[in-house]
Amino acid sequence: METSVYRFIFRYSLRQQVVLLILTLLSFPFLYASLDLPKQIVNNAIGGKNIPNNILGYPVDQIGYLMVLSGAFLALVLINGWFKYKINTYKGRLGERMLRRLRYELYARILRFPLPRFRRVSSGELIPMITAEVEPLGGFIGDALAVPVFQGGTLLVYIAFIFMQDPILGGAAVALYPFQGWLIPRLQRTVNQLGKQRVRAMRQISDRIGETVSGVQEIHAHGTAAWHLADISHRLGDVYDIRFEIYQRKFFIKFLNNFINQLTPFFFYAIGGWLVIHGSLSFGALVAVLAAYKDLAAPWKELLDWYQQKEDNRIKYEQVVEQFHLPDLLDETLVAAPPPPDTPGDPAAPPPRLTGTLSFTAVTLADDGATPVLEGVTADIRLDRHTAIVGTGTGRDEMAQLIARLLLPTSGQIRWNGQDFTRLPESVTGRRIAYVGPQPHLFAASLYENLLYGLRRPPPDSGAPADSHARHRRTESLAAGNTVLEPDGDWIDYAAAGCDGPESLETRVTALLRTVHLDDDVYAMGLNQTIDPDQRPDIAARVLAARQAVETLLTANPKLGRLVERFDPNRFNTNASVAENLLFGTPVGPTFAIDALAANDYVLYVLDKAGISRSFLEVGHQVAETMVELFSGLPPGHEFFERFSFISFADLPAFQAILAQVTKDGLDRLDGEARTRLMTLPFRLVPARHRLGLLTPEKEANLLAARRLFAQNLPADLRPAVEFFDPRRYNTAATIQDNILFGKLVYGQPQAQTRVSAMMAEVVERMDLRDCIITVGLNHPVGIAGSRLSGAQRQKAAIARALLKNPDLLVLSEATAGLDPRTQARIHAGIHENRRNRGLVWVVQQPAMAKNLDDVLVMKSGRIVEKGSYDTLNKDGTLFHELMRAD
Amino acid sequence: MSIIDEVECLRRIPLFANIEVPKLKLLAFTSERICFPAGDVLFRQNEMGNTAYIILDGEAHVLVDTPGGPLDVATLRRSDIVGEIAILCDVPRTASVIAETDLTVLCISKDTFFRMVMEFPQIGVEIMRVLAQRLEHTTRQVRQMAAAVAVPASAPA
Known part of the structure; x- marks a missing residue:
């Protein structure tokens, strides 16, 4: 430069x-x-x-x-x-x-x-x-x-x-x-x-x-x-x-x-x-x-x-x-060059397979003259066998990263079948080696995109496009010395995952989720996602069938039926909020959001037309009185405000003032803002939950009438702002779970949540819907650096990502250390199954895990002190034996 | 049944007899009301628990496991409180409670319960009194039954 x-x-x-x-x-x-x-x-x-x-x-x-x-x-x-x-x-x-x-x-x-x-x-x-x-x-x-x-x-x-x-x-x-x-x-x-x-x-x-x-x-x-x-x-x-x-x-x-x-x-x-x-x-x-x-x-x-x-x-x-001028900058050809083709003249051919032996000769890794992290490491790693790395002190993860070609040695040589391993471009190592460290990184995208991340390969350059805008973009890229590859092209190397297209890849990913024991989590994520029925009509149809099945089950079994109050156009749902009862649908966007209803002209019109504006205001007044009575004695910031109160601590004085004014002048003399404030409160009432006894059967009947008026008179421009509950239609704005249940959990039933979840899981299984929901769950955004997933979920996702690309060599560095023992056992079994006849290098967190691997390298403070099979090493007098006993 | 009835019920409990009505209302409002059908188990002996129950309606049996099988030591009715021992001292449940009829209870979480005890010391005193009474009652009952079935005098007290 x-x-x-x-x-x-x-x-x-x-x-x-x-x-x-x-x-x-x-x-x-x-x-x-x-x-x-x-x-x-x-x-x-x-x-x-x-x-x-x-x-x-x-x-x-x-x-x-x-x-x-x-x-x-x-x-x-x-x-x-x-x-x-x-x-x-x-x-x-x-x-x-x-x-x-x-x-x-x-x-x-x-x-x-x-x-x-x-x-x-x-x-x-x-x-x-x-x-x-x-x-x-x-x-x-x-x-x-x-x-x-x-x-x-x-x-x-x-x-x-x-x-x-x-x-x-x-x-x-x-x-x-x-x-x-x-x-x-x-x-x-x-x-x-x-x-x-x-x-x-x-x-x-x-x-x-x-x-x-x-x-x-x-x-x-x-x-x-x-x-x-x-x-x-x-x-x-x-x-x-x-x-x-x-x-x-x-x-x-x-x-x-x-x-x-x-x-x-x-x-x-x-x-x-x-x-x-x-x-x-x-x-x-x-x-x-x-x-x-x-x-x-x-x-x-x-x-x-x-x-x-x-x-x-x-x-x-x-x-x-x-x-940006570093003496030890990686060679450009290592990072971005295309792979040397197996068959000369065919750039699309897959990179060479990584088999044979990796030989370390006197490899030292030092960081700026400090004590070397690895010193004089000499070892042969057979790529068709499974090698465990155990030991004490530093250097084990670095050893794994050297094998994965992430780090380059300060001195010494690493040769792959006699060839200089450090000169192998990343287009080969990235395709043939997978590394999972103790704290893998996920990118801020959907879980699915993260799992497919390892399959990204530059698509073949299709040359100048026909579209004039695209052609202009391409010319500009060239003029500025940038790459002309477009990120939204198809970068997925389906063949690497052993698949022939998007559908089979989805199936493969779903299977891998089971291997790494992430399927239940993704299923739960899927239940809480929404889908666009126009894009996935197959899933929407099955969800509707599951809704039917759930209804049948709830009707046939009163014990279960008691747990769910389904949405019925002709009945008031006491386990849903007044807002949901009035809309009889899910709000889309802010127009009909629960706190905006009292200020919404159309809603006020409907309440007027139904003749319940006045009684609505009265209920709002009663709710305000109750809230002020219950919560005004509590200190600011008390968690009860957040969890239970309809009125925040900051708003309490305003409501106290409104109540005082009502006592003095009556409800009819309130100004517009105070009215709106009181009118907001009843919308949040869930009669079965709050048990305030404010909604009489007569008021419920009036609200039902208002519900009908709301739907009948809804102007066309407001139509997109609400997605009505329709027993025969998929609700675009609601989660899959809500679409299946099509109702509310009944308050006051012991373990309603658990029992209903179990019932739904059974229906989903029976309708063969589970894999569909998992597919939807894969769209779950993982957040910045995967922060919306738990540590264990990130770890599992990283292992699945590594396995998906079918590497010749899988390098794990305490990759399962953060998981509980039962999950570890399950995942370890899956990894061994996956790696049969293929290379595996595993920095194990417990020496005992080495029992299932062919070779063991024992390291101590950056040097290899023992090597051999588990049985030859597990004897009195070896460091390995000592480590085993200490564990 | 609305929160007003629940407060009425709470007021009849000696534990809460001296507490102002708004506080009881808050307790009721922040607690969940649950209906158990007859025969359902509220909790079993030796389970860990973090909820106390106040009976609002219906009847429930308190059963203690003994070498001779479950022993019915008490019947709970409206305004009885049960399950507070487990949340008071983090021990497993000392008895099982089973709904005899359809049962409506108010579930008071450990969190809410301690908040009330902290804020109103007289509840603490009342708890001591009620616990002592209950201990005395249980002991007497076990002794009587032990005598009745001629179990040796070293039976658990």
């Missing part, structure tokens, strides 16, 4: 810079003409001097001449504008392309960082480098050549003009330029140093912010927010000082420059005047020189601005790029 910004600019944009320059120079005559023309219009056309008789053979009078010149002026204005527009767009496009290239290059370099590098550089530092720090470069690159050449050229022309008028005055005009040219870079150097400091200080701040975000739990757990505030305040103070210093110096340079510029006219007046008085210089010449000098100031100022900007960008570039 180019070490200086100008090398970068010239290497990738020399041609464009020249074009830009030519365009700029071409625009110059037009600019000049547009300045000159007004003089002609005023002096000749309006003043009536030198009017030609004809133009291009057409005779003209004065008015005609004026019109022609004015028309020419308008044309010049247009041409100038057009030039400016074209030049600026060209500059902008060039700058953005170069910026894109730079960012892409920097990102590509992150992917080539050796892994230990990430212990020293945080994402908090890397992110602003690629995003914010290089941003100003985009604006500068278009000016990099054109501005100095153009402004410098203008300056030279003016200077030449002055010299032609009078060499002495010319000399006087430029006399101070050498001094300025010497002084300003010197002053600028300090500013540059400060600029560097500022960048470093800002990076540390980003690093601290990143640390705060990842360690926020500890901050709260230890109550150390004050320290972090002090720390950040101190750092912001540093940045403030630096920036203020920069301002002072920058403006001082400007001041000095201005002063020196004004110094020269002083000489002109003094010396030039003296010369004129003595008659050795004509008066006209002095005036001309003075005017010319005034014109000098503009390009000179532009040049100075440009110089400061250039220095700024030069430093930014260097400071960013130096962070």
Whole structure:
């Protein structure tokens, strides 16, 4: 990568810079003409001097001449504008392309960082480098050549003009330029140093912010927010000082420059005047020189601005790029090159199989001169056998990562069937080796995408697309040196998973979920997902069939029937909220959200029409009274507010005021806002749960009537805001679980939840719906770094992800350590089954696990001290035996 | 039955006799009401538990496992409280409770129960009194029955 910004600019944009320059120079005559023309219009056309008789053979009078010149002026204005527009767009496009290239290059370099590098550089530092720090470069690159050449050229022309008028005055005009040219870079150097400091200080701040975000739990757990505030305040103070210093110096340079510029006219007046008085210089010449000098100031100022900007960008570039220049950067060909094909000439052929033996010879792994983590490791790992790594001290996980080709040895050799293992590209190792560490990472996507992650292979480049927009995107990618592969193409290598397409892959994934004991979890996730019945009509149909089956079961078995109150269009559901009873559906979006109902015009209209507005308000008043009575004695923040109250602690005083007003003036005199507040409360009532006895059978009947009115009069534009409960239709807005149950759990039934879940599981199993629901559950978003899954779930998902790509060698590093013993046993059995006749290297958390593997390597403090089979090692006197006993 | 009836029922329990009505209402509101059909088991002896039950309606038997089989030691009726021992001292249930008729109870979670005891010390005193009475009652009953079936005098007391 180019070490200086100008090398970068010239290497990738020399041609464009020249074009830009030519365009700029071409625009110059037009600019000049547009300045000159007004003089002609005023002096000749309006003043009536030198009017030609004809133009291009057409005779003209004065008015005609004026019109022609004015028309020419308008044309010049247009041409100038057009030039400016074209030049600026060209500059902008060039700058953005170069910026894109730079960012892409920097990102590509992150992917080539050796892994230990990430212990020293945080994402908090890397992110602003690629995003914010290089941003100003985009604006500068278009000016990099054109501005100095153009402004410098203008300056030279003016200077030449002055010299032609009078060499002495010319000399006087430029006399101070050498001094300025010497002084300003010197002053600028300090500013540059400060600029560097500022960048470093800002990076540390980003690093601290990143640390705060990842360690926020500890901050709260230890109550150390004050320290972090002090720390950040101190750092912001540093940045403030630096920036203020920069301002002072920058403006001082400007001041000095201005002063020196004004110094020269002083000489002109003094010396030039003296010369004129003595008659050795004509008066006209002095005036001309003075005017010319005034014109000098503009390009000179532009040049100075440009110089400061250039220095700024030069430093930014260097400071960013130096962070990405590592001596031990991974070879580009290892990371991104296509695999060497099995059969030459066929790039689509799968990479070579990883069989045979992996030989370690005197392998040492050290981190920056510290005590080596691994030292002098010599071992043969047979890739058709299962090898356990056990031991004490450091180095076991590193050993696993060396075998998985994630780390490269500091010294020593790793050879695969005689070939240098460290030169094998990732297109081979990534396909043939799978590594699962103790804390695997999941990406913020659906669980399914995470499981398929290991199958991602670049799709074959299909060449230029037909669609013009896509073709444009492709041209731009090429112009900026980016890859032309599109991320939304089909990246999945179905063959690697032993599948022939999306359907069989889904089946395979579902089977693997059982292997890693994740199927129950994903089933539960699936029950709580919604699906679009238009996209999955098969699932929707089966869910409706399951709903039917559940209904049959509930009717046939009163013991179960007692647990669920189903949605019946003609009955009030006492286990559902008043809101659900009125809507008789699931709200879609915020329009009919439970807390928005009391302010919704249509809902108020329906209540009015049903004649229950007044009684609704009364119920709201009663609820408010009860809530205030129950909860006003509790301290703020008491968990009961969150769990039970209809009114938050913060809102209590407002409701107390409303109640007092009602006592004084009655319910009818309430203002609109207070009314809305009271009207909100009844919607949340679930009669069977809250048992407040506020809804009489008569009120329930009225609400049923309101339910009908609501559905009948619903305007078309509100129709999408609610998904009605319809016994025969799939409810798009409700979860699969709610769709199957089509009702509410009855409050006050012992273990209703457990028993209903069991009943549903049985129905789902019987209807052959379980795998469908698991498929839906796979859409569950796992959250940032998998944070919406439990640790055990992440671990299981990572194992499934590794198994799915059918690697020749599976490397596990305490990958099941976080699971409970029963799950471990089940998953271990599944792994052994999967790995039959295929390679497995396993850093086991308990020595006893080595019993089921062929070979055992025993490590102690980064060295291999014993190797052999489980039986040969498990004898008195060996470290392995000692470890077994200690366990 | 609404929360008002529940509060009425709670007031008749000696434990809560001296507590203001709004507090009892809060206790009722934050507790779940559950209906057990006749024959259902509320809990079994030796299970761990974290709920106490207040009988609102119906009857239940308290059974203690003895070498001679389950022994019916008490019948619970409206306004009786049961299951508080297990949540008071984190021991397994000391008896089984089975619904004799259809039974409606108010389930008081350990959390809520302790909050009430902390806030109203007189509940603590009442608990001591009730427990002592119950111990005396149980002991007497076991002794009588032991004498009746001529079990040796070393029978569990």
